[in-house]
Amino acid sequence: MERVARLKLVLWMFVGLAAAVATARFLFGLGATTHLSDGTPWGLWVGFDVMGGVALAAGGFVITATVYIFNLEKYHSIVRPAVLTAFLGYAAVVVGLLFDLGLPWHIWHMMIYWNPHSPLFEVGWCVMLYLTVLTLEFFPVPAEDFSALARVRRFLIKFRIPLVILGIALSTLHQSSLGSLFLIMPYRLFPLWYSPILPVLFFVSAVGLGLLMVIFESHFTAYLYRRKPETHLMTPLGVAARWVLILYVVLRFGDLTVRGQLHDLLGGQGQVKLFWVEMALMIVIPLILLFTPQFRDRTNWQWATAAIGVSGIVLNRIDVGGLADLSRGTRLYIPEWTEIVVSLGIVAAATLVFLVTIEHFRVWERRPADPNADPRKLPEFNKVGLTWLGTPVIAGRVKYSLAFVIAAGVGFLLLGNPRAASRGVEPTPVHRARGNVMYLKTGLVNDQKPTGTAVDGEEGVLYLDADLTGYGVTFYHQREVERNGGEKSCVLCHHMNMPRDRDSGCYECHRDMYLPTDAFRHDWHASPTGANLACVECHAPGYARTSEHVKPCMDCHKHLVPAGATIKIKTYMAPSYVDAMHELCIGCHAKVALKENKPEIARCVECHKGKLNYADAQNLLYRRRALAGRLVVLPPATPANHSEGK
Amino acid sequence: MKAAILTDTTKCIGCSECVLACKKVNHLKEDVPRRWDTDDGLSARNWTSVIGEPDNKFVRKQCRHCLEPACVSACPVGAMHKTELGPVIYDSSKCIGCRYCMMACPFGIPRYEWSTIVPYVRKCILCYETRLKHGQQPACTEACPTKATIFGDRDELLAEAQQRIRNNPGKYLNRVWGEHEVGGTSVLYISDMDLSFLAYGEHFGDKPLTQTTRVAMEAVPFTFLGVGMAMSGLYWIIHRRMKLQTEQASEDTEHQASPEE
Known part of the structure; x- marks a missing residue:
């Protein structure tokens, strides 16, 4: 089973990379691992992992409705894969959410603190409830293999129809509520995407996406496991998707017309181009392919149509979730590679679970036979390492583990320490001063x-x-x-x-003007190759080992402060150069200003004259921006001493 | 009393004393220019900022404490809360870190502690815990040397603002920013320049943003029941029809079979 093994190897690599990034995400926080900012607080993880994941899972409710409610029995064979896809999609959403939330360990607060006015509250509850429903819907499949679970299984099957109806109702709410999320930001979302009927648009496109996703998944797994493609079964689904897409395009452009935003379509902004890319992928290309019989009925073309349509609708979710945002800041949001890697890793992990599930349980009528599991197969020999890797099953596991570990290692290398440790302080780009x-x-x-x-x-x-x-x-x-x-x-x-x-x-010299300088090298003092000091030699025993309970540097370094010096060493973090320069000048200026009754010499304007000009302000006494806690109160400036300064 | 702030930008000299006072009272650390900051000077460590505009004009930016705040309606766990007194405050113990409040705010006020691994949302809370509760005015208005930003009751400040505009013809634009936008805000501005740059939209409507989602949220129970009932009904009808059809078919076959026998 060459194809499956190769795909799994790639998937494990993505999972490995994502694992490395996940470590950084939870060690250093969102700022160090994403391009999110105060201007664009939501990005790819919301747009793709959460909104895209939910949309990709739409196949579940569409197919269960088709089979159990509309009683189209011929689709019965694709119910199980569709429900499994939906279940994994929702599980992936939850995992993605754990990455994106700032405080993921508080996710359960959704259950106890309620705010029924919030669309996100509805989204949260729908995810929880629908994931439960999907679990109950899918549970009978793995339960088939265990006789002990037979009673539970019978019980669940008895309640199948109510579960299916509950699932459809929840999905309807949930798919649309993802659109409702954005209703509250009419001024923020680009007008081509913002619409009062966003919930309806989201729901309709989700139905279309559900149908296309079922086609894609069916053909993809058929290719992987060398099964006979279910082309005849997929053609009517494509036809149905066609009408859904037409309904969508009518709604969307009708909405644009009613709102009078059609003139925006001709604009030159990046968002307009994005809109047309989205429309091409989502509507134009799939519709052309679906309206042409020679494309519609062919396996490969069906596959391509579904892939293009799915990517278009997912792009729509990403656009709404972050790309089509009217950021106030100057910087544009472009996802960081780490964000992309995590998103791909989650999809890869979900795909792996999908593949393992269809190999081990009766998702299809006949489980795909794993030729690697054939006991008559010979052990595998690695020509490079000149070693035996064992039976093909064992050899496969060795390769997957290796792929995971190597990818994780590459991920850690790519992450690099300085960026994560800089905590968002950008290296100040310095240039030759322009005179x-x-x-x-x-x-x-x-x-x-x-x-x-x-x-x-x-x-x-x-x-x-x-x-x-x-x-x-x-x-x-x-x-x-x-x-x-x-x-x-x-x-x-x-x-x-x-x-x-x-x-x-x-x-x-001062290339890092804003960074505080660590004057004290702690690691060097503790290391055996450095000063080789035990902790208690500086930190008093019985106290917390922090800088508060530590003996002063001067206890060892007797010559650090020369006799008669007035400098006091207070902290071990030297201020940044900017702070140091400010303190040097401002401290003295403030003192002299007070002594000589010349308030203007302590004004910021003495040095900073770039953009702010304070000189004309009448009531200005003493202003300085940089240092808190050093305010000097001066008598009000009289016209006499004001002119004296000039 | 509805706590409010009136900022008269013509009186502001840009000294940033309000920023310093805010930092002191709220124990905010020194600001370091960071990658994720926007250019308006606000950040998790700067809850108010002074924006310099051309011609020596300055505008103080801070949370507007809307009368019907979008952030409060957006927060799924109710961590944002509009108090009786007027300020919109934040309960960090409830927050899950979804940042929906940041997306929902039409003024782009809430900021995030991106650099920490336990990040919270940060914004002006009108010194609610430290001063307002004890009958004191916020630190920023107290610190202002030119009384460019003053504290008081919203109705009184609104009257004061309109009086200033009336008494100084030509000095101000005839508009009180925050009187009507998005349902009205507690922080009001009068100015001699257009202040719409303080918000995302050029032209804000007077309708509170909370109404946009209210429609969708009120439809939720009906959608749920409607879809549920429609699906149950369809199921019942289709299955009954199928049953009748099979019965009919079996009867037909019996009928057809009997004469032949």
Whole structure:
């Protein structure tokens, strides 16, 4: 069974990768493993894993309704795979939700804290109840093999029809309520997707998706296990899906027309292109294929139609869930690779469970025979490792384990430590300072003149904006020279002592301006190759081993603080360079401002003149933005001392 | 009394004292620019921020404490709660971390602690626990040196805002932001510039957002019963018809069989 074995190998690899990412997700949190942000709090995990998963599971209620309610007995053979797919789809939704929720261990709060106004409350309850119903619907299948469960099985089969009806009602609610979720954000969702009839659209497309998914799954497993494809059975399902899709397209465009949003279809935004891709995959291509008899009745074309349609409708869910979001921030949400890997991993795991279930239980009339399990088969020999891998069953397990472990290892390598450990602090991109001339009187920045030379009567200043954020610092070069003692003072700033070095900026050394600096290397002190100290040599016994109950560095490092110095060592985390610079300047400025009664010298504007200009504000006394807890209260500025400052 | 805040952007000098006071009272740590922050200055550690606009204009952004809050209606476990006094507060012990409140908020206010492994939603709660309960005004309004942002009863502040607009013709745009949008908010603004950039939509309706989902939620029991009954009815009809058909068929065969015998 070559095809199945190969597919399983690939699936195990995806599960392995996802396992690595899952570890990072639960160790470092959502921020380190996703591209979600305050601007787009929902992304691929909601759009694909939750909304797509629920939609993919729609085959369950569509087929049970067809067979048990509408009594179309010829489809009886596909009920079991459809219910199994639905069950696994919902199980995958729950797993996906555990990844996406910030506090997954609180998921049971849904049961005890109720808010009946919330569509998400309805979604949660529908998932719980329908998963239970699906379990009860599918349970008779594995129970067949165990005589001890025969009574339970008989009992469940007696209640089959009420269960099926309950399942259909719950599915109807649930498929539509996923659309209701977005009703509350009319200003957020792109107008091409937002609609008051979103619940109806979601329900109709789910029915279509259910039909297409059954076709896809039937042909896919037939290919895998080399069974005879059920083409004749699938053709009417395709025809039914055709009418559902037509109903959908009428509803959707009718809604756009009524809401007067048709003009949006011609826009040039990315979302409009996304809409047309979605429409092509979801409606146009499947409908063309389904309306042409030579495509509709052929196995391979049926398969292709179903795959395209399914991907289109899933794309629709992802779009609503995050891609078609009107983010307020400047950055666009594009899923991080880790998000994609987790989504694929969950699908792979669900597929593996599906394959194992159909191999071991009577999901089909005849269980697919596993040739690997044939006892007459010879043990497998690995030519590379020159080892015997045992019987094909054992050899298969060895290969799958190996695939999982290697993929997990690759995953850990790809994750890398720095990104996870940075906790969302982006490495500040630094550039050479641009020495633009700025004319203070007009407040204009002249981008055309790159270097600062004084222009008649006006003082040329450097406008330093090293991280290119648009927030710069003005630098009065001439004033600095005068204050620091003429030409001899050059080396105070231009200190890098490199050939032709004239204007080395702060960024030349301080590339991590915003990161706090760990001045104390704990690992080195504890390691046998470092200081080789036992814990109790610094941390007092009996207390929590934190920085609060630790003896000061100076107890060992006697020369750390020279005699007579006024510096006190308080914490082991040095502040970031930005904080350090601010503290150096502001502390002294504030003191002098108080002493000399010159409040303006302590103003932020003394250095920051990029975008904010405080100079005209009348009641401004002393303002500083960076450090809390160091407020200096000054007497109100009188016109006299205000002019004195100028 | 319905607690409310009126911010007059023409009086704001952008000193950010409100931001500092907020940080102090709520024990928020220093802010580090992070990958997932948006550009309005709000974050899990900054519950209010001052946005600089061209021409030395400043707007303070904070939670609007809507009269009919979308976040409260959206939260599946009721972790968001509108108090009698006016503020919308958050109960972290109930939160499951679904972030639906962040999606639902039309002003994009709630922020998330993305960097931690036990993350909570963070937003302005109008100093409910620390000050408002004890009869004090929020820290930000107390700290404002120019009285650009003031605290009071909503009706009184609304009257004050309208009076300021009347008394200073030409100084303000003739509109109180927060009077009617999405059903009205507790935080009001008067300004000499258009403040619609504070929200997602350019043109907010006056209908509360909670009404959009209410229609769908009220249909739930009827849909459930309707679908259930329709399916049961269909089942009954189809199966009865099938039964009659098979009976008919067997009778027919009996009829046909008998003469031949």
